[in-house]
Amino acid sequence: MNLQGRTAIVTGASSGIGAATVRKLREAGVRVVGGARRVERIEADLALPLDVTDEESSAAFVGRAVAELGGLDILYNNAGLALGRYPFWESNEEDEATVLHTNVDGVLRMTRLCLPHVRDGGHILFTGSVAGRQAYENAASYVAAKFGLRGFVYGLREDLLGRDIRVTTVDAGLTETEFSLVRFKGDAERAKAVYENVDPLTPDDVADCVLFALTRPPHVNVDEVVVKALAQSSGGRIVRRPS
Numbered sequence: 001m002n003l004q005g006r007t008a009i010v011t012g013a014s015s016g017i018g019a020a021t022v023r024k025l026r027e028a029g030v031r032v033v034g035g036a037r038r039v040e041r042i043e044a045d046l047a048l049p050l051d052v053t054d055e056e057s058s059a060a061f062v063g064r065a066v067a068e069l070g071g072l073d074i075l076y077n078n079a080g081l082a083l084g085r086y087p088f089w090e091s092n093e094e095d096e097a098t099v100l101h102t103n104v105d106g107v108l109r110m111t112r113l114c115l116p117h118v119r120d121g122g123h124i125l126f127t128g129s130v131a132g133r134q135a136y137e138n139a140a141s142y143v144a145a146k147f148g149l150r151g152f153v154y155g156l157r158e159d160l161l162g163r164d165i166r167v168t169t170v171d172a173g174l175t176e177t178e179f180s181l182v183r184f185k186g187d188a189e190r191a192k193a194v195y196e197n198v199d200p201l202t203p204d205d206v207a208d209c210v211l212f213a214l215t216r217p218p219h220v221n222v223d224e225v226v227v228k229a230l231a232q233s234s235g236g237r238i239v240r241r242p243s
């Protein structure tokens, strides 16, 4: 399917997978509004501030984006994060709230706000995670959030059955982005170690999966794509080269 002339909203467009997807969508002729808190980092047709954890910010973003685009064909719910790598007894209220509000509530909110504007032939996509399919240690709140996201998408697919809107989740494995820098709260050494002695996925690899789902013929719904680095079988089981 040709994407030329279509319109899209991408959340989490300031970095990593979101930024790579914005680039690829624009190369395919899609007009893209990108949203994130660090709006100055977004390279899209229009960059707007967005905090998916905040109803007012999200509503204002969607209102401006849809007015600019004149209708919506593609929503890519990609904004998300993890905080910390600790056993759950070391967890705290603040990290749990941020992780759940961003990855779950934020995704429900953005989908609810955008859905009335999605045209027939539209497509709603999500960045899930291998963490939402198989637990790994010291990541319980993130695992809970991504399992929650997957449940929501299954429910949404049921509700949209019979309508001309496709739904896809890309469940990504180890991908080298700022994800680990955020998770380790700015500890660059720790973040770098996550990607050492292994060939992780690149943001472009994940963006390619998004583009694959979008460009199938209209009657084909790619429900889920699970993509991992070759050297991993789950979020917690990664084989590294000897250093």
Ligand code: NAP
Pocket (backbone or CB within 6 Å): 011, 012, 013, 014, 015, 016, 017, 018, 035, 036, 037, 038, 039, 050, 051, 052, 053, 078, 079, 080, 081, 082, 102, 106, 127, 128, 129, 130, 171, 172, 173, 174, 175, 176, 177, 178, 179, 180, 182
């Ligand atoms: P990243 O480089 O840190 O990008 C995360 C993006 O989410 C940023 O653009 C960030 O923008 C945005 N974001 C975070 N909180 C937000 C909020 N409250 N409102 C709006 N935007 C927000 O990491 P990434 O790896 O590309 O992450 C993208 C998605 O992939 C996430 O859902 C993540 O859970 C998922 N994922 C990542 C991996 C991996 O290994 N990297 C694996 C599986 C799934 P601002 O900070 O500027 O707001």
